[in-house]
Amino acid sequence: MSTLTKLALGMMGRLRPKPVRGEALAQIALPAAHKEGGMPLMEALGKRRSTREFAPAELPLPLLSDLLWAACGVNGPDGLRTAPSALDAREVDLYVALPSGAYLYEPDAHVLSLVVSSDIRRVTGYQDFVDDAPLDLILAADIGRMRLAPVAQRESFAAVAAGAISQNVYLFAAANGLAAVIRAWIDREAIAEALGLTHDQHILLSQTVGYPRG
Numbered sequence: 001m002s003t004l005t006k007l008a009l010g011m012m013g014r015l016r017p018k019p020v021r022g023e024a025l026a027q028i029a030l031p032a033a034h035k036e037g038g039m040p041l042m043e044a045l046g047k048r049r050s051t052r053e054f055a056p057a058e059l060p061l062p063l064l065s066d067l068l069w070a071a072c073g074v075n076g077p078d079g080l081r082t083a084p085s086a087l088d089a090r091e092v093d094l095y096v097a098l099p100s101g102a103y104l105y106e107p108d109a110h111v112l113s114l115v116v117s118s119d120i121r122r123v124t125g126y127q128d129f130v131d132d133a134p135l136d137l138i139l140a141a142d143i144g145r146m147r148l149a150p151v152a153q154r155e156s157f158a159a160v161a162a163g164a165i166s167q168n169v170y171l172f173a174a175a176n177g178l179a180a181v182i183r184a185w186i187d188r189e190a191i192a193e194a195l196g197l198t199h200d201q202h203i204l205l206s207q208t209v210g211y212p213r214g
């Protein structure tokens, strides 16, 4: 769908998901992530880039597993994660929009739990590539988990935590020859509606990841 069509549908509140392709499993158990090796950090930093042309091929499950662990997986005792969060509130949830449905990444169990059995990729942003790229991540903050943080700072704390997750994804993508782009040009209401989020949950950003086109 073109950006213009998306903008028009968005203005009418009619930017809607599509039926899923394949079966929407209630839970996807992710294989254990590979936590060693890979491209040296300085090399990955040298390659990090925003790219907006994606091949439609889906990411194999082991690669998706590694990507999600890199984003905000558990890497320490008591569920501590690869990305920081103020007061360890862990308020940023990572939703995973796949052709087969929209899932919540649950870092403690390292599983994907089905949220809606629709293909919501095209709802995750106004840019046309989001419809067909194999993976759109949605970063949403649950403000209800931030009761210890000063009210005036909750928004910026959550944005910083989301930025850290997003950079983890960018570096993973760079190290694995994937294309990625973080996106703030999104219809937050449409995404929240598609995911059935509560009032406490604020959509922050989306991020598309996939194989580069060509």
Ligand SMILES: Cc1cc2nc3c(=O)[nH]c(=O)nc-3n(C[C@H](O)[C@H](O)[C@H](O)COP(=O)(O)O)c2cc1C
Residues within 6 Å of the ligand: 048, 049, 050, 051, 052, 127, 181, 182, 183, 184, 185, 186
């Ligand atoms: C908060 C934020 C929001 C962004 N929103 C978008 C967006 O909506 N669409 C997009 O294509 N790129 C978006 N970008 C990516 C920037 O355009 C990109 O980072 C910038 O052009 C620099 O390019 P580089 O990331 O390749 O270094 C965003 C970046 C940030 C940090």
